[in-house]
Amino acid sequence: MVNFTQETTSATLTIGDRVIELPLVVGTEGEVAIDIRQLRQQTDGVAINGNLVPGGVISFDPGYKNTGSCQSEITYINGEEGILRYRGYNIADLAKKGYRFIDVAMLIIFGELPTAAERANFRDLLTHNELLDEDMRKFFDSLPPHGDPMAILSAAVQCSSLYNPELRAIDPADPEGFTLAAAKLLSKVRTIAAFSYKKAIGQPIRYPNPELDYVRNFLHMMFSIPNKPYHASETEVDALNLFLTLHADHEQNCSTSTVRMVGSSKANLFDSASSGISALAGPLHGGANIAVVNMLEKVSREETTVNELIGLAKSKKIKLPGFGHRLYKKYDPRARIIKQKVDKLLGELNHDAPLFTIAQQLEEIALTDDYFIAKRLYPNVDFYSGIMLRAIGIPVNMFTVMFAMARMAGWIAQWREEMLTPGAAIQRPRQVYTGAPERTIDWEMGI
Numbered sequence: 001m002v003n004f005t006q007e008t009t010s011a012t013l014t015i016g017d018r019v020i021e022l023p024l025v026v027g028t029e030g031e032v033a034i035d036i037r038q039l040r041q042q043t044d045g046v047a048i049n050g051n052l053v054p055g056g057v058i059s060f061d062p063g064y065k066n067t068g069s070c071q072s073e074i075t076y077i078n079g080e081e082g083i084l085r086y087r088g089y090n091i092a093d094l095a096k097k098g099y100r101f102i103d104v105a106m107l108i109i110f111g112e113l114p115t116a117a118e119r120a121n122f123r124d125l126l127t128h129n130e131l132l133d134e135d136m137r138k139f140f141d142s143l144p145p146h147g148d149p150m151a152i153l154s155a156a157v158q159c160s161s162l163y164n165p166e167l168r169a170i171d172p173a174d175p176e177g178f179t180l181a182a183a184k185l186l187s188k189v190r191t192i193a194a195f196s197y198k199k200a201i202g203q204p205i206r207y208p209n210p211e212l213d214y215v216r217n218f219l220h221m222m223f224s225i226p227n228k229p230y231h232a233s234e235t236e237v238d239a240l241n242l243f244l245t246l247h248a249d250h251e252q253n254c255s256t257s258t259v260r261m262v263g264s265s266k267a268n269l270f271d272s273a274s275s276g277i278s279a280l281a282g283p284l285h286g287g288a289n290i291a292v293v294n295m296l297e298k299v300s301r302e303e304t305t306v307n308e309l310i311g312l313a314k315s316k317k318i319k320l321p322g323f324g325h326r327l328y329k330k331y332d333p334r335a336r337i338i339k340q341k342v343d344k345l346l347g348e349l350n351h352d353a354p355l356f357t358i359a360q361q362l363e364e365i366a367l368t369d370d371y372f373i374a375k376r377l378y379p380n381v382d383f384y385s386g387i388m389l390r391a392i393g394i395p396v397n398m399f400t401v402m403f404a405m406a407r408m409a410g411w412i413a414q415w416r417e418e419m420l421t422p423g424a425a426i427q428r429p430r431q432v433y434t435g436a437p438e439r440t441i442d443w444e445m446g447i
């Protein structure tokens, strides 16, 4: 905690004929924000270059690179130092201790790691709610073959709530109702993800098995067929738990901000989460893990080379997928953990690893290249995660779906925080209009 003296509790802004004081907001770890909530009010009617500005001035920050949209108690990132913590716990420690994804999801959603009894109760809720309404099968049947799994996931998450109307009206302040909704969403998203895959490959849907834990159950629904059960190895289960844990939350990224923005209109949890899935699908966000593997495969097929890719990135013809991050100006801590795990995993599973070798070559060249050094571009979480998922047997078009399953934990927690923030207003940014000044219709002109 940083203690600020009396003199440093506000910022002074001189604008036109006015000097105003703007208070500072200081976070637990000493992050400082200038509170501009009263900016328009304080600058209403200010004279700038002799012109009065009615309504006051606003801030301008497209892409929100310098804007805090909320105060949050969930996740802390220090991008300069490469630190990521969920509810105060370092991600590296959570990974090292080998927590299962559901423990970490409970930490993120409810604020504490679960006791054995809490874990057992929540697991029961997940199991009781793992089935989709049988009518939802018609939904899957009506989809074209090879449909985009992220589009299916987004639509199906929203549709699934229609079969439980009470889910569309939960009170985020009611612990019991919220816990049930959180369990239903976490459980159903896993079933929907697996069903959409089965549908895409033309195999019969596999129902969940109540004997299995979260990750094993998912792998069962993905890979077993009626005449051949699937047994996931401990190595694969561990790897998938780690993947889900590392992707479970990441503060106010594009999809999470989307969830909070949609939720700020008092939209329900399922509709808000569905919007988050759509935002995550983009190649600059969660879709980057697919772009990375496609790129590495092109190199392995000798359609391009690592040097050519670096050249294209430097000449700004492409953004190298899996590199760079809005917050991390050091190695993304998630990427470091995944890279170590991939190395071990490939050995344990006895997998041929040409893509891992190419990825490491690419990383080595990038990290010693002047352009990447100057712009502080390091591998992000998506750089090695696709290789990890591939080794577990997850098909490429399901990579971003896996990201969404994990991030559901964060979206649930962030949606609730948004809903329970005292005095939270609907999110509604302003703009600076740069279009035509007022024009008059030519009444003589024919239509």
Ligand code: CMC
Binding pocket: 063, 250, 253, 283, 284, 285, 286, 288, 313, 314, 316, 318, 319, 320, 321, 322, 323, 324, 325, 326, 327, 375, 377, 380, 381, 382
């Ligand atoms: N390759 C080449 N140049 C890059 C890259 C890259 N991957 N990323 C950023 N730059 C350059 C960019 O051109 C810009 O240069 P300049 O200052 O000359 O204009 C500078 O670095 C700053 O980049 P930016 O685009 O302004 O940074 P941003 O914070 O707006 O974007 C990013 C962050 C992740 C969208 C971007 O780095 C990117 O597109 N990376 C590739 C896609 C990717 O891997 N996305 C996954 C992100 S991690 C998972 C997640 O959170 O979704």
